[in-house]
Amino acid sequence: xxxxxxxxxxxxxxxxxxxxxxxxxxxxxxxxxxxxxxxxxxxxxxxxxxxxxxxxxxxxxxxxxxxxxxxxxxxxxxxxxxxxxxxxxxxxxxxxxxxxxxxxxxxxxxxxxxxxxxxxxxxxxxxxxxxxxxxxxxxxxxxxxxxxxxxxxxxxxxxxxxxxxxxxxxxxxxxxxxxxxxxxxxxxxxxxxxxxxxxxxxxxxxxxxxxxxxxxxxxxxxxxxxxxxxxxxxxxxxxxxxxxxxxxxxxxxxxxxxxxxxxxxxxxxxxxxxxxxxxxxxxxxxxxxxxxxxxxxxxxxxxxxxxxxxxxxxxxxxxxxxxxxxxxxxxxxxxxxxxxxxxxxxxxxxxxxxxxxxxxxxxxxxxxxxxxxxxxxxxxxxxxxxxxxxxxxxxxxxxxxxxxxxxxxxxxxxxxxxxxxxxxxxxxxxxxxxxxxxxxxxxxxxxxxxxxxxxxx
Amino acid sequence: xxxxxxxxxxxxxxxxxxxxxxxxxxxxxxxxxxxxxxxxxxxxxxxxxxxxxxxxxxxxxxxxxxxxxxxxxxxxxxxxxxxxxxxxxxxxxxxxxxxxxxxxxxxxxxxxxxxxxxxxxxxxxxxxxxxxxxxxxxxxxxxxxxxxxxxxxxxxxxxxxxxxxxxxxxxxxxxxxxxxxxxxxxxxxxxxxxxxxxxxxxxxxxxxxxxxxxxxxxxxxxxxxxxxxxxxxxxxxxxxxxxxxxxxxxxxxxxxxxxxxxxxxxxxxxxxxxxxxxxxxxxxxxxxxxxxxxxxxxxxxxxxxxxxxxxxxxxxxxxxxxxxxxxxxxxxxxxxxxxxxxxxxxxxxxxxxxxxxxxxxxxxxxxxxxxxxxxxxxxxxxxxxxxxxxxxxxxxxxxxxxxxxxxxxxxxxxxxxxxxxxxxxxxxxxxxxxxxxxxxxxxxxxxxxxxxxxxxx
Numbered sequence: 001x002x003x004x005x006x007x008x009x010x011x012x013x014x015x016x017x018x019x020x021x022x023x024x025x026x027x028x029x030x031x032x033x034x035x036x037x038x039x040x041x042x043x044x045x046x047x048x049x050x051x052x053x054x055x056x057x058x059x060x061x062x063x064x065x066x067x068x069x070x071x072x073x074x075x076x077x078x079x080x081x082x083x084x085x086x087x088x089x090x091x092x093x094x095x096x097x098x099x100x101x102x103x104x105x106x107x108x109x110x111x112x113x114x115x116x117x118x119x120x121x122x123x124x125x126x127x128x129x130x131x132x133x134x135x136x137x138x139x140x141x142x143x144x145x146x147x148x149x150x151x152x153x154x155x156x157x158x159x160x161x162x163x164x165x166x167x168x169x170x171x172x173x174x175x176x177x178x179x180x181x182x183x184x185x186x187x188x189x190x191x192x193x194x195x196x197x198x199x200x201x202x203x204x205x206x207x208x209x210x211x212x213x214x215x216x217x218x219x220x221x222x223x224x225x226x227x228x229x230x231x232x233x234x235x236x237x238x239x240x241x242x243x244x245x246x247x248x249x250x251x252x253x254x255x256x257x258x259x260x261x262x263x264x265x266x267x268x269x270x271x272x273x274x275x276x277x278x279x280x281x282x283x284x285x286x287x288x289x290x291x292x293x294x295x296x297x298x299x300x301x302x303x304x305x306x307x308x309x310x311x312x313x314x315x316x317x318x319x320x321x322x323x324x325x326x327x328x329x330x331x332x333x334x335x336x337x338x339x340x341x342x343x344x345x346x347x348x349x350x351x352x353x354x355x356x357x358x359x360x361x362x363x364x365x366x367x368x369x370x371x372x373x374x375x376x377x378x379x380x381x382x383x384x385x386x387x388x389x390x391x392x393x394x395x396x397x398x399x400x401x402x403x404x405x406x407x408x409x410x411x412x413x414x415x416x417x418x419x420x421x422x423x424x425x426x427x428x429x430x431x432x433x434x435x436x437x438x439x440x441x442x443x444x445x446x447x448x449x450x451x452x453x454x455x456x457x
Numbered sequence: 458x459x460x461x462x463x464x465x466x467x468x469x470x471x472x473x474x475x476x477x478x479x480x481x482x483x484x485x486x487x488x489x490x491x492x493x494x495x496x497x498x499x500x501x502x503x504x505x506x507x508x509x510x511x512x513x514x515x516x517x518x519x520x521x522x523x524x525x526x527x528x529x530x531x532x533x534x535x536x537x538x539x540x541x542x543x544x545x546x547x548x549x550x551x552x553x554x555x556x557x558x559x560x561x562x563x564x565x566x567x568x569x570x571x572x573x574x575x576x577x578x579x580x581x582x583x584x585x586x587x588x589x590x591x592x593x594x595x596x597x598x599x600x601x602x603x604x605x606x607x608x609x610x611x612x613x614x615x616x617x618x619x620x621x622x623x624x625x626x627x628x629x630x631x632x633x634x635x636x637x638x639x640x641x642x643x644x645x646x647x648x649x650x651x652x653x654x655x656x657x658x659x660x661x662x663x664x665x666x667x668x669x670x671x672x673x674x675x676x677x678x679x680x681x682x683x684x685x686x687x688x689x690x691x692x693x694x695x696x697x698x699x700x701x702x703x704x705x706x707x708x709x710x711x712x713x714x715x716x717x718x719x720x721x722x723x724x725x726x727x728x729x730x731x732x733x734x735x736x737x738x739x740x741x742x743x744x745x746x747x748x749x750x751x752x753x754x755x756x757x758x759x760x761x762x763x764x765x766x767x768x769x770x771x772x773x774x775x776x777x778x779x780x781x782x783x784x785x786x787x788x789x790x791x792x793x794x795x796x797x798x799x800x801x802x803x804x805x806x807x808x809x810x811x812x813x814x815x816x817x818x819x820x821x822x823x824x825x826x827x828x829x830x831x832x833x834x835x836x837x838x839x840x841x842x843x844x845x846x847x848x849x850x851x852x853x854x855x856x857x858x859x860x861x862x863x864x865x866x867x868x869x870x871x872x873x874x875x876x877x878x879x880x881x882x883x884x885x886x887x888x889x890x891x892x893x894x895x896x897x898x899x900x901x902x903x904x905x906x907x908x909x910x911x912x913x914x
Contacts (some may be wrong), residue, residue, distance in 0.1 A: 196652075199625055232715055235499075235712045237694065254715070261715065262722075265718075265722030269800060270800060270801075272729055273797055273799075274793050281811050282805075282811075289829055289832075292825075293829055295797070296790065296797075299793040302785075302789055303787070303788070304845075307786055310781070311845070321778065322768075325767035328767075328788055328897055329757060331760070331785050332760040336731050336752060339889065340730055353737055361738070379754065380761070406753075433793050433796075
């Protein structure tokens with residue numbers, strides 16, 4: 001219905017991939033270029049993620065480096081690594097020349113150390129090279145690791161007319177102008193301007209008059225997650241980065257922050273699911289096993305711990321077997337409550353929406369556990385007594401144990417993340433298998449202790 | 458060390474809250490205004506989230522509506538609801554006048570229906586009112602629900618000079634100029650320009666010559682999550698929204714998308730943790746119970762199901778008790794594997810990085826399960842035999858059951874999310890308690906079936 005000169009409706013179909021593969025096989029460079037030129041670089045990257053390495057290399061060598069540098073940035077990390085291995089240092093340097101400094105530094109940082117120096121030495125643009133080397137020195141999880149050197153800055157002494165003239169020059173190298181930063185002769189950040197301010201000002205006005213001194217900034221060593229929080233909270237699309245003397249070093253844009261937010265959310269989700277490193281469904285079985293086996297082993301030792309607790313109580317009469325058959329109920333309930341409690345706390349800590357008073361919070365969790373526990377216990381008592389025909393003392397034991405276990409699981413699930421957070425450990429590790437395993441063990445212990453005191457075996 | 462005229466280092470301290478509360482008590486309006494004027498509206502919102510409603514109302518009535526409208530947007534949703542209840546329709550309308558159309562529509566949508574009409578009727582700016590009413594008609598989870606009417610557009614027939622003149626007028630109402638949209642006389646979207654393009658062009662050039670026709674857009678009824686994916690994939694900071702005739706209706710900016718991404722990630726995380734609606738640690742016990750009890754009940758019925766399976770096997774000799782004591786081990790392992798598998802699939806589906814072939818994926822999971830299973834089983838056989846002195850037939854039973862249960866849990870954890878996704882159901886519901894509960898039941902069934910065939914009870 002509409003002419004589709006934009007490719008927002010891009011669909012990665014098998015037919016398209018086959019078409020690309022066929023054109024590569026036929027070495028029909030003209031048709032291949034014509035086809036791929038229509039696509040956004042992010043779409044080309046999706047296609048290259050699907051074909052084999054040889055085919056991907058063919059396309060990368062075919063297209064101009066302006067396009068392929070962007071495609072490289074969008075490739076799946078594993079595939080990018082393979083492609084880079086197949087490019088010479090000279091070829092990588094050519095791609096690097098086309099990229100903004102932050103992306104360039106990210107690509108170089110992914111290379112083995114020996115190759116890094118080799119690639120850097122091949123970069124022809126000396127200024128670009130120096131800037132990339134500066135960025136490589138910063139930790140990737142800091143503001144310095146996120147920032148780009150590309151920005152538009154003006155000196156306070158300039159006039160609007162002079163400023164517009166010079167910005168035309170600087171802006172060529174900057175893909176998106178967010179803010180214009182105002183600095184003094186020592187490059188110290190003084191304020192900001194928007195293009196809009198410049199457009200609506202008189203041409204003879206001095207920049208110092210227009211400059212908005214209320215400029216947000218972050219220090220270069222600030223933690224990346226903290227930068228993400230600040231930019232979200234204050235709805236910033238770009239933020240300047242300064243050193244301790246307030247010298248303007250670079251700027252961070254919101255698209256980099258979107259990646260930080262996504263990665264952070266993915267990491268927390270995986271930790272909650274007991275996956276100990278960043279993996280994807282398409283990773284190798286070895287990589288997936290490495291990420292999954294550690295928590296399975298910990299869970300297994302929890303299960304063995306529970307077994308030794310049960311053997312320790314060492315009953316053999318009929319009642320004991322009935323009690324044993326309800327172990328899964330106790331265990332499932334303790335696990336679910338623990339994960340729920342810890343997830344809420346972990347999320348609250350991540351959003352800074354949890355205030356300090358740990359006693360108050362534990363008290364609230366205890367009440368909450370009591371409410372949930374009584375509800376669950378009532379249902380359980382009815383079902384066990386009327387459906388399972390369980391002896392009434394055992395039904396009561398189960399009901400009391402459920403309430404106790406739920407309260408215990410809620411307290412553990414709340415306490416551990418807060419405790420870890422105070423110790424400076426990421427509380428997200430405390431959700432999932434960690435909480436489940438400790439609750440399994442403590443829950444079963446509590447269950448048999450309560451049973452022993454009621455039934456007296 | 459640096460002068461702190463920016464408030465990026467804002468710290469919400471008890472001392473600050475006490476100071477604000479004291480000034481309110483003393484009705485020292487001048488000092489209170491002087492103090493709060495220093496803060497960003499997002500910081501003022503944080504302060505108001507901590508004081509009581511009466512105090513918050515005092516501050517809101519004290520500050521001018523330009524500030525308070527922004528503060529309102531940043532308040533915690535529950536607190537905003539309370540504040541809005543305490544404002545007259547006229548007062549709310551005044552706040553609304555200060556907000557961009559998208560925020561204004563969001564606030565109005567939160568009001569009870571009867572009040573909505575009342576507030577709208579009090580909005581004085583007729584154009585603003587009509588635009589808000591238009592936005593209110595769209596579903597909040599669509600592009601229409603995200604977009605704002607504020608944008609800068611130019612007609613293809615204008616010249617650069619004329620364009621700059623008129624943009625100065627339009628830009629006053631737009632807080633950030635991302636792109637300038639080029640339309641024809643029928644308001645149909647033709648292309649885009651950046652301010653940078655305008656600045657670097659000659660003043661007599663026609664807009665049609667400069668316009669970049671390769672403009673991305675989304676349809677007004679597009680799903681909000683889809684818009685978020687598109688903007689992330691193509692690194693867009695703003696995207697125009699059109700109807701089926703390609704008439705330009707509004708634009709969506711990246712800061713709104715950041716919220717969509719965050720909310721989506723939070724929702725998935727909570728679902729994986731068995732929390733059935735969006736809650737925070739500070740919510741009421743009733744609200745928290747409503748969110749948590751449903752999954753606890755489902756988990757409980759799973760536990761009861763497991764109990765009835767165990768009773769069904771009905772053994773009473775010593776071997777059966779030994780088998781029972783390893784139920785927690787089987788159950789924990791099945792649960793952990795299931796959650797891991799489903800989390801990887803759910804994340805892959807969310808990132809569009811999983812391709813269709815379900816048989817291939819299940820086969821891979823089975824191999825993965827076998828690898829993990831053998832590793833776990835070997836450790837278990839050694840520990841049970843040497844530490845627990847378990848009879849060797851039972852150790853072998855446990856080892857075989859572990860391998861079988863791990864493969865089963867991996868298959869269930871992989872199959873269910875893909876199946877739900879194909880059915881158009883959010884696969885995120887399938888992680889957490891859902892998978893754990895079904896794996897508990899099937900895992901224990903499988904365990905006793907294997908035990909029965911080996912031990913023959």
